[in-house]
Amino acid sequence: MPRFVTIELKQHIGVPASPVVSVGDLVQKGQLIAVCEGLGANVHSSVYGKVAEIGQAVRIEMDEHQPEEFIKIAGWGLDPAPSRLDMVKSAGIVGAGGAGFPTHVKFSTDLQGGTFILNAAECEPVLTHNIKVLNEQADLIVRGIKYAMDMVNADTGYIAIKTKHTKELIAIARACKAEPNIEIRYLPDMYPVGDERVIVREILGVKLEPGQLPLEAGAIVSNVETIKRVAEAIELGKPVITKDFTVAGRLNGKPKVYLDEPIGMSVQKYIDDCGGAMQPHGEILLGGPFTGFAGDKQSTITKTLGGIFVAMPFPDDNRKFGILACECGADEDRLTEIVAGMGGEVVSVAKCKRMVEVNGRYRCDEPGNCPGQSEKILKLKSEGATAVMVGTCED
Numbered sequence: 001m002p003r004f005v006t007i008e009l010k011q012h013i014g015v016p017a018s019p020v021v022s023v024g025d026l027v028q029k030g031q032l033i034a035v036c037e038g039l040g041a042n043v044h045s046s047v048y049g050k051v052a053e054i055g056q057a058v059r060i061e062m063d064e065h066q067p068e069e070f071i072k073i074a075g076w077g078l079d080p081a082p083s084r085l086d087m088v089k090s091a092g093i094v095g096a097g098g099a100g101f102p103t104h105v106k107f108s109t110d111l112q113g114g115t116f117i118l119n120a121a122e123c124e125p126v127l128t129h130n131i132k133v134l135n136e137q138a139d140l141i142v143r144g145i146k147y148a149m150d151m152v153n154a155d156t157g158y159i160a161i162k163t164k165h166t167k168e169l170i171a172i173a174r175a176c177k178a179e180p181n182i183e184i185r186y187l188p189d190m191y192p193v194g195d196e197r198v199i200v201r202e203i204l205g206v207k208l209e210p211g212q213l214p215l216e217a218g219a220i221v222s223n224v225e226t227i228k229r230v231a232e233a234i235e236l237g238k239p240v241i242t243k244d245f246t247v248a249g250r251l252n253g254k255p256k257v258y259l260d261e262p263i264g265m266s267v268q269k270y271i272d273d274c275g276g277a278m279q280p281h282g283e284i285l286l287g288g289p290f291t292g293f294a295g296d297k298q299s300t301i302t303k304t305l306g307g308i309f310v311a312m313p314f315p316d317d318n319r320k321f322g323i324l325a326c327e328c329g330a331d332e333d334r335l336t337e338i339v340a341g342m343g344g345e346v347v348s349v350a351k352c353k354r355m356v357e358v359n360g361r362y363r364c365d366e367p368g369n370c371p372g373q374s375e376k377i378l379k380l381k382s383e384g385a386t387a388v389m390v391g392t393c394e395d
């Protein structure tokens, strides 16, 4: 059994949580170990153990015996009960799809009868944990949607899913059969259909401009696991102490989906559990193959980690590269890192034709409606590139 968990104090958008435990303290599973002050989220211990170190993370030496029971969030089970929004805040729930935006802030919105959309796109190639949850915990997810609709005052709930997920569609359709305000809506099987603006365009027919939020269309979009955590906080008083994710890539064993694994465990544990990394291998990517970033075996499970992907080694290629960056895949820094890993040289950089600058950040003007890039390729070529490294485009 692993001896330590390392629980990051910043697993969300905002400021790091402030520790409320000290080195040497004994902690229990579910215990609050750091509180959010300002924009952020509470952090809880995922294990029973003793605090060994506090820095940017709280490192806890695990007890040998790890009971299932956990400490419930503040006020849960009392009469009067805290509001649902307070429970979401206490539980430290953040967008589990990767963004890590604090859910209590997102849900502090009055849609005045608008739409709540469950994002079940499972957009990144290889990742399948959200779809598995939809199949195995469909009733919990439908109850979670109802809690979310209640909190944000939405009259309508949509479940946005691709038609290819037949089994899961049947499971979720059964679970919401008696819910007149919740409907299933279909998404095309394309990348990046899980982008919030694509979801709003496909489901509500509203084109959001770069930088606009679904709120502008009277909607809030949340991913499957986020809603699972909402339902668990309200029904069980459970803080965010576990995570769902997929492990795939160059493994000696089979890829595997893990549900409800303790936050703070090392990535190494799960690679080993899948038979170890095949040799030779390349980077250990945290996240999916398109938008993941390079980690290592000592990286840990966080509230936003969706995947552990053992990549192929970089091929040797010392050509002069042009980079074509986009919003939906690897950005300029990541593509530069890949070229360097291959031994190449970046001689020119261009952005996808649809990228526009909004508040100092490049955003896609119309995600999923990807144009031909020949003009950009010619530009890269004219600047000396003999090969091109792209984010996701295949043009």
Ligand code: SF4
Pocket: 191, 192, 326, 327, 328, 329, 352, 353, 354, 355, 364, 365, 366, 367, 368, 369, 370, 371, 392, 393
């Ligand atoms: S248009 Fe470009 S940035 Fe937008 S989704 Fe397509 S490839 Fe990505």
